[in-house]
Amino acid sequence: MFTLPHQFEFLSDAWLDEARRFLERETVQRKDRLGGRPFSVAERFINAPPHMTCADNVAQWSMRYDGDKVTVAREFDENADQRIEGDYQAALTAAQFVGLLAPGAMKAMLRELRAVYGKDRLPRIAGSLPDPQANELMGHLHDHLGRRTVENPDLAHRAAAQGLTANIREMEETGYTVIEKAISPDFAEDVRHATLRALSEHNTISLQWMLYHGREIELLALNPKMMTLIDASLGRGAVIASLSAIRKGPGPGFIPNHTDYSHVPEPYPEFAMTGVGVWALEDWTAASGPTWIIPGSHRMRRAPRPGEGHNGGVPIEMPKGSAVYFTSGVWHWQGDRTEPGERVTLHMHYNRGILRSLEPKKVDPLHRNPPRLGEMLGEDDWFDKMAGIGRDHVRFQHMLQLHKFTDQKKREILETA
Ligand SMILES: [Fe+2]
Structure with a gap:
């Protein structure tokens, strides 16, 4: 086990x-x-x-x-x-x-x-x-x-049961994938309200530490389909780097073409360091100012240079309650919004477990959630846990075993394509 x-x-x-x-x-x-x-x-x-x-x-x-x-x-x-x-x-x-x-x-x-x-x-x-x-x-x-039951560690079996096998192959190929309607419209609406509530309370258009702004966000962070994409790209034990909200009205996008790697030397490693899942809390169309991505740009294994163009970029169009997950240093930017109204999004940024996070982690939500939440808050690995008496060998062995099984199952997914 x-x-x-x-x-x-x-x-x-x-x-x-x-x-x-x-x-x-x-x-x-x-x-x-x-x-x-x-x-x-x-x-x-x-x-x-x-x-x-x-x-x-x-x-x-x-x-x-x-x-x-x-x-x-x-x-x-x-x-x-x-x-x-x-x-x-x-x-x-x-x-x-x-x-x-x-x-x-x-x-x-x-x-x-x-x-x-x-x-x-x-x-x-x-x-x-x-x-x-x-x-x-x-x-x-x-x-x-x-509170004690873990996710299915068999990545290939889990992905198949969730209909995500093709998404994982696509993610390897293009650097991103979309999971359509991974939550219900009702829940998307609840999350949108919770997000706007937090932004309004702080009188801001963007906010970090969203995990601690409502039960809705905790439940969203545990979305099983998103977890499977994270495991497939970053391996088990990936941690929350930041969980942020952005509220965006009409006008040009204000986030230029970039990758999500900070201080990662070039050429980027062939394995993914970081992955970001963005939840659409309204329908995303080209006019609503969605994220744009250049498919396959992760293969260049570097960040865009100043002035480098947007050639080959595609707008991520998806219905409310869907999410786009992009990884491996793929190039992307925030699109211009040409229609009225607001785009409200949650950006769930995860790091491979061997990396440090942007947000400090708080353990308050653990008692009302399954172990999966603890894993993304760094509870299940041995980092930051060495005591005077020595290393946390139990967690070391646990994560080593999970990595081995996950790697084996990911190869199965990619090799049978
Ligand atoms: Fe980004």
Whole structure:
């Protein structure tokens, strides 16, 4: 398994053991509230990644409370009160969501699952738990495990499940790719409001440290499709360099042709150092002043010189809720806005884990998020952690293993093209 000791993969033996421990403890503590009323839940997901070594790649489990004792089993239970079935990767994204009992959270989570995986891969829920106390307990179990459940480390399997295999090949070729409608229009609207709120509060047209300006931004930073592109270009353990917002009205663009590498000696390395994902919170058209990119310019492995032209540049046109991700030092600039209104964007800039960041990192959001957020805040690698007593060898080995597996799977993606 590819985790630190306090984390686990979804539906692994360690995950199941933790579910059992949690339920045994909580059913005792909540005995009066549960009132001796039995309930049971079973889950079964197909297409689990092969390294999980589940029979027929089907990952499953069930739990049953008989009114007194709880049992947790590896087998599916056809007679459980509630039965949840579907695709492993989509279920894993749901399993990483923390805060399920917040008002409207379940509905919003399912809405975003649909945006990422399509409606056919959504988990199907049959039956229900009639007792609100049982529902609450299972919600807390979900969050308890969610804070400890890691992303699928098999990059090729994950990319395939998210429909991103071609995007990863395209990104190697051109230096960028677009993920269309990776979030729902409703969520794009929520993020736009949160962004404008932060900009207005600070009376500015651009702002850094956006991760700390609202739950909406935290959830966006965890977008599973964006994470897969980051892993594919920067490797695991990539960290947030900066997370910024820009508000732009009509007029010429004010960011000229550039690469996102700062102080990187030329020629740039052949591997990517930095990647930036920009979220479109309105429809992007040539008139709205989108980012322009010169496809393949990353192959020059240098920054544009003063006065060097815009030959071959293309405007990034995409509907609201999409993102463009560009990397490897590809040339790009901010386009002119020829239509009225404003463009509001979030720029998520990630660095390969061996590099320093622009923004200092704060760990406040960790308790309400899955380990994936900790990874991008540098929690899972050994940098900045050496203590008087020595190096963090556990994190060193963990990241080394993740890099090896990710490299192997990326080669698989590119070589089978
Ligand atoms: Fe840039």
